[in-house]
Amino acid sequence: EVHLLESGGGLVRPGGSLRVSCAASGFSFASSSMSWVRLVPGKGLEWVAVVSADGGTTFYAESVEGRFTISRDNSKNTLYLQMNSLRADDTAVYYCAKDQTGWGNFASWGQGTLVTVSS
Amino acid sequence: IVVTQTPLFLSVTPGQPASISCKSSQGLLHTDGKTYLYWYLQKPGQSPQLLIHEVFKRFSGVPDRFSGSGSGTDFTLKISRVEAEDVGVYYCMQSIQFPRTFGQGTKLEIK
Numbered sequence: 001e002v003h004l005l006e007s008g009g010g011l012v013r014p015g016g017s018l019r020v021s022c023a024a025s026g027f028s029f030a031s032s033s034m035s036w037v038r039l040v041p042g043k044g045l046e047w048v049a050v051v052s053a054d055g056g057t058t059f060y061a062e063s064v065e066g067r068f069t070i071s072r073d074n075s076k077n078t079l080y081l082q083m084n085s086l087r088a089d090d091t092a093v094y095y096c097a098k099d100q101t102g103w104g105n106f107a108s109w110g111q112g113t114l115v116t117v118s119s
Numbered sequence: 120i121v122v123t124q125t126p127l128f129l130s131v132t133p134g135q136p137a138s139i140s141c142k143s144s145q146g147l148l149h150t151d152g153k154t155y156l157y158w159y160l161q162k163p164g165q166s167p168q169l170l171i172h173e174v175f176k177r178f179s180g181v182p183d184r185f186s187g188s189g190s191g192t193d194f195t196l197k198i199s200r201v202e203a204e205d206v207g208v209y210y211c212m213q214s215i216q217f218p219r220t221f222g223q224g225t226k227l228e229i230k
Contacts, residue, residue, distance in 0.1 A: 045167060045210050047219035059217040095166055103155055104214025109166040
């Protein structure tokens with residue numbers, strides 16, 4: 001059974017940094033494209049970033065480009081999202097999602113981790 | 120690609136049908152012949168879950184009262200007979216290009 005467990009969320013001041021993680025199990029992590037998707041309060045779901053199975057290719061939403069970095073450690077079955085220069089509008093629940101096909105087929109999701117950016 | 124859903128809110132009596140429209144600003148048909156339009160549901164207090172992939176293909180375990188249709192830039196999710204467990208926010212999402220983009224979400228409540 002696929003299991004994704006996010007961690008690392010918390011309260012951070014505007015301009016600060018935070019790294020969230022997603023521990024994966026139950027599938028071949030090194031063969032799967034992975035994404036981060038966030039649920040913004042009062043707004044809805046927003047796709048944030050994707051990393052290819054080998055970690056060599058990444059794409060980002062315009063709203064986070066240049067501030068966030070997605071990465072993975074296939075030896076540890078773990079996905080990361082390094083978030084720098086955080087802003088109030090980055091406040092959200094961050095979910096990691098397994099992309100079944102590499103084309104946005106998010107068949108499995110974690111339970112999410114809350115990131116709050118506030119002074 | 121901008122994805123626009125209507126309506127943003129639905130209130131439905133159990134047993135009655137429901138329909139959500141999703142329109143994209145560009146066509147979602149890829150040269151590989153597939154159309155990259157997905158439907159997700161986020162139930163209260165839960166993570167999002169995949170309902171429909173590639174316009175009309177129901178994901179494993181999704182009841183057959185859910186159906187997807189459409190082509191090009193216009194798509195529809197239909198629930199033939201709404202049940203209490205269907206409450207939540209429904210999102211369509213395009214994935215023909217990056218960045219992936221979701222619609223604004225349609226909140227379904229039971230009357």
